[in-house]
Amino acid sequence: MKLKDEISGKLVEIGTSSYPMKIYVCGPTVYDKPHLGHLRTYIAYDAMVKYLRHRGTPVFYLQNITDIDDKIINRALETGQGPLVLSREYTQNYIDAMKYAGVDSVNYYAMATNHIKDIIKQIKRLEMKGFTYNLPDGIYFRVWMLKNYGRLKRQSPEEQKTGTRAKVADLKEDQRDFVLWKFKKEGEPSWKSPWGEGRPGWHIEDTAISLSFFGRKIDLHGAGRDLLFPHNEAELSIMTALKNSENVCTLWSYTGMLRINGEKMSKSLNNFIPFDELKEKYSREEVRFTFLSSLYSSDLDFSWSMLEESRKNVSYIRRSYEKLKKQSGKGVSIDVGTYRELLYRNMDDDFNTRVAISILIELASEIMKANNVEENSALEAKKLFDDANTFLGIMPEQRETGIPDQSIESLVKLRDLLRKKKLYAESDSIRDSLNNAGIVMEDGENGTIWRRE
RNA sequence: GGAUAGGUGGCAGAGAGGUGAUGCGUGGGACUGCAGAUCCCAUUUAUUAGGGUUCAAAUCCCUACCUAUCCUCCA
DSSP states (O other): OEEEOTTTOSEEEOSOSSSOEEEEEOOOBOSSOOBHHHHHHHHHHHHHHHHHHHTTOOEEEEEEEBOSSHHHHHHHHHHTSOHHHHHHHHHHHHHHHHHHTTOOOOSEEEEGGGGHHHHHHHHHHHHHTTOEEEETTEEEEOGGGOTTTTTTTTOOHHHHHTTOOOOSOTTSSSTTOEEEEEEOOTTSOOBOOTTOSEEEOHHHHHHHHHHHHHTTOEEEEEEEGGGIIIIIHHHHHHHHHHHTOTTSEEEEEEEOOEEETTEEOOTTTTOOOBHHHHHHHSOHHHHHHHHHTSOTTSOEEEOHHHHHHHHHHHHHHHHHHHHHHTOOSSOBOOOHHHHHHHHHHHHHBTOOHHHHHHHHHHHHHHHHHOSSBOHHHHHHHHHHHHHHHHHHOOSOOOOOOSSOHHHHHHHHHHHHHHHHTTOHHHHHHHHHHHHHTTEEEEEETTEEEEEEO
16 A cells, blocks of 8 residues: 655555554644544544555554643633543543544554653653753753754755744744743642653653654654644654654655635634534444545545535445345346455555545446346445445444344335235335334335335 | 645546546436335536647646645644
């Protein structure tokens, strides 16, 4: 599989080693409800990791959660809660959102506050190498020692100077320097360290977590594009300083921003749609379909009509899948192998889920057009849908109704009999009551079909 | 202002030199006790504008305009 790398700007082959691939994705800062922008990014990486595993590449997928930060403290002051109580609550919200979205590929969620020791250890090592200096409010990272700072952002040092926000921190040796450890302020959560009580800066949280798990090498670092600078640039700097290597991480990957009315959906712009609002209206599969229907790397302008569109497509694919289950004997033969090949080819090409999905729709359409699908083709097509679903997650699961298939079948037959006798009131009442039990009956050319909703 | 990514039908969105995917919407038809779904046909002279390279450009190059993201808060 090839994936675009931000630094080289090129497609890089991944998943070639039989060793587990080490994937790290920047998690959220938990000071507010998770929103659709988060879902977009994490669904993308979830599908990517699942696809790699489906194709036989073992993956260790690690994600951090920033549960101590300025934003959390500020929010806690507003609400009157303890900062760590607040972050714990929103962490749970985040985990719930991931569960809702079917994001279950992450091997471990690392909370920053559980890794204070690793953070301190890492700052010590930077200190020993001369990469830090003290100011009254904290320990800072010395950026000028790395001549390639700005590599990720692809800006030269001259370009970096233009437009820098010239405010505060005038004491810093260089405007680009960033804080590693913040000294304690009254009323803030703090931890002991060799430099006095305090708390970690944002950037070092990620490197401390990723490197303490992964050691020397990270195969893939993912994040939303808004984290590229300064956050990931700082991470890259820390890694480079620690390992004396610019290639600690092989590939930097970014998801595009979710927009709403042409603007980025974000907590700071306060234009976000929280996941619980979505949850009420749309299913996991519809949401995944929506986000995987665009390229992970492009921006996507959100609208509710996108979800309506997805709802129809999810239902269409699902209907064709249900139809497959009931095929037997002779009929139309479908070249499923070609569909599978096209699907994999597009997934392998920078994770083109958009085209992958359109291929599934075409397959579904071919199934729908056929009067009867030949037995072998039906089995293969079903297998392809199942396989694709292991990473896309767009096929609704069958809900158990508690009513055995046989009973449903006989009720369907009874209803047919009543319909033939034009006893519509009676036949409709069978349909209604099964409908209430979550079973949908639809009359078609080849008799009545039913499915669990 | 700088960096980066873009501008494709009514809408959403792929494709990256050789008849412009896919979905939604809209209009018409078929099927039909009703409901739902499905099928067929049409919407199809859709690649921001202007130059250039080429036998051939949505795709490569130049210029202009427009949009988004980032430029030390953000998935």
